[in-house]
Amino acid sequence: MTTLPPGLKPAVLPSPLQNLIVEKLEQSADSVHLSDLHALALQVEHNLRYQHSWTDLHIHTHSPISNQLLPRPLVSGLPPQRLYIHPDEQIELLKNADRKRKASKQAQDTLDVEVAPEPEWVLPTRLNEKWTLRRLSDVFNAISIVPPTADENGTPNPWRTxxxxxxxxxxxxxxxxxxxxxxxxVKPRQN
Incomplete structure (x- = not known):
């Protein structure tokens, strides 16, 4: 073990996330976006995978609609639970759960509502960026309602319009x- 002279502090080593981003950027040297935007997408992908348990994560550089270059890299993936439920779908789910509860003739105080997660688009940004409606519109114009996934056999959600x-x-x-x-x-949620 090396001892440092008095008054000298050890050098700050890169974090595992920084090492991962550098490694991935070197692997994807042919990325068409600026490396800082691609690094940001990698950071968000890492956060979703390891802090929020998302699966089936992908970084997209081209539009699934036109195959044109996206305004910036986007991430897609499957969260562990549904992030958003349309208010009308929520009412329908509660009605169905209540019917099932009454049909089972069990004394339950709660409704068991089961909702499968859906693939989501994720737009990586920095806090200091200025976003306008035009910039958001450019992103929305380049994406589909639901991100392309490896498993296209799932039934699309009719409430997601x-x-x-x-x-x-x-x-x-x-x-x-x-x-x-x-x-x-979007129709507001009911309380």
């Missing part, structure tokens, strides 16, 4: 905050 992205806002301390952003006006 508008595009949405999960806006992943990364702060300088690596904290990531997620917001759901819809394309257009």
């Amino acid at each position: 508008t595009k949405r992205v999960l806006l992943a806002t990364t702060d300088s301390d690596s904290t990531i905050t997620y917001y759901i952003v819809h394309d257009g006006v």
Whole structure:
């Protein structure tokens, strides 16, 4: 073990996440986006996989609609649970759960509502970026309602009729905050 002279501190080593991002950027040297945007997408992908248990994660550089270059890399994946339920779907799910509860003739105080997760688009951003409606519109125009997945056999959700992205806002301390952003006006949820 090496001892340092008095007054000298050990050098700060890169974090495992920094090492991973550098390694992935070197592997994808042919990326068409700026390396900092691709690194941001890798950081968000890492956060979703290891902090939020998402699966089937992919980084997209081209539009699934036109195959044109996306305004910036987007991430898609499957969250462990549904992120958004349309208000009308929520009412229908509660009615179905109540019917099942009454049919089972068991004394239950709660309704068991089961909702399968859906693939989601994720838009990696930095807190200091200025987003306009035009920039968001450019992103929405380039994506499909649901991201392409390896398993296209699933039944599409008939309630999902508008595009949405999960806006992943990364702060300088690596904290990531997620917001759901819809394309257009969405019916408000009922309390």
